[in-house]
Amino acid sequence: MMTEELLKNRAEFEEKLRKLIGRPVLLIELDLFALPCGCAGITANMRGLEVDDLDVFEPQILPLVKEMAANLGVKPTVTFARLVPGSSIVASLNWRTLCLRCYPEFARGEGKMPRPDLYMLMFERKK
């Protein structure tokens, strides 16, 4: 790690998404992040990915999302897409290992879209 792995994973994830949805979408920036609250994870800023793609291909996208997290050594509590509310635009895909403070915010949300800008792909509830 790190930069070579990031580059490789960016390219592979983009390639797999393109083959899946039949369109040359662009993963314009793949970031590993850490927040002051204690959350950490991955952000994939997307161009050309649409909400309909998530609706239609979610079962096929989920394994790709899991593979990316495993490849980069991130164990996300939540994986979600960030949308531009009221539009077809998927701005980014996000894998986040939640801190104790942020976990309840996500855990209290319900449904696929607990907020207008969030489309939930996976959520690991605490037992």
Place this chain on the structure above:
Amino acid sequence: MKLFVPSPGHIDSLKELLTQKEKIYSIFMAGSPDYIGTGRSNLASPQLEDIAAQTEYAHKNGVKMELVLNSSCMGGRQLTPEGYRINHWYIKKLVDIGIDSIVVADPYLVETISRDFDVDVVVSVLAFVDSPQKAEFFEDLGASSIVIDSNVNRHFDVLHAIRDSVDCELKLLVNEGCLYRCPFRYAHFNFFSHAFGPEPRPNVLDDYYYLKCLELRVENPELIIKSPWIRPEDIKLYKDITDVYKIGGRTHFVDWILNCVNAYHNESYEGNLMDLLDCPKDLKDLFYISNKSLDGVLEKQWKNCKKVCNKCGYCRTLTKKVAQVYTKGGTEQEALAPWETFSVKA
């Protein structure tokens, strides 16, 4: 040829740009967003002392300095007594500094600046001058130069009609890659005008217009082909309309700007057309469109195009022929593949 070249706005970039001063007629940059603002995003907000220092440096090097105050929406503030006073104060300072020209989009500012100040007033591309009638209107208001709406860059009948209707200078913005007849244009520039204008500024998380524009073009690069950019090689076809050209791109690195300057100065570019387009810069890592593969297309097809795309299909066919997509970008396996390889919607 007179080339108007963008500067990101600080003295270091100006110095680097003017290493090629023999190719540059004028630099243009935004001023401080605290007064009038601009219709595009900015990297810098030079204060009056910075503008004065940069203007002096440009003049010492034989290059003119243009300030861009082309906000497309000021929320009516320009018509209030306080707005009038502040704007007049700011423009007087710019004129005292020795700015050669000021670019504005608002007709009121065209008239008031040309009446009250001894400075060239340039009508911004954001005033959307796309007809001889509009050009005459702005010339009558006092404009000394008009940047023609880039939507008509390939409408030679309109360009000639504008040329025949006014005596003032005409400028063509050569490398704007915006959508042809972009439906976001007014809303997007109004948004920018507030985001890069005086307080209060909107706290926006995502620029819908930009992201939607990219989404459309990622899905269909034919929209890039149809954008009204002018290739360096095609400048020669415009010489009976004007010899004044503006390169867009004040949010880019100087190296990128100089690459454009050289391409347009030499009227030739070997490489990816996407390298030259100001917007959408995000897509240069997705598409490769050989600039040279478009040799002759303007002259043979677009110059006389009726713009009835659903009955023509020329640009669709051309896109399939020339648009390539980067695969495995950023790795040792990076390669180019025909766009059609990926597109089930083609």
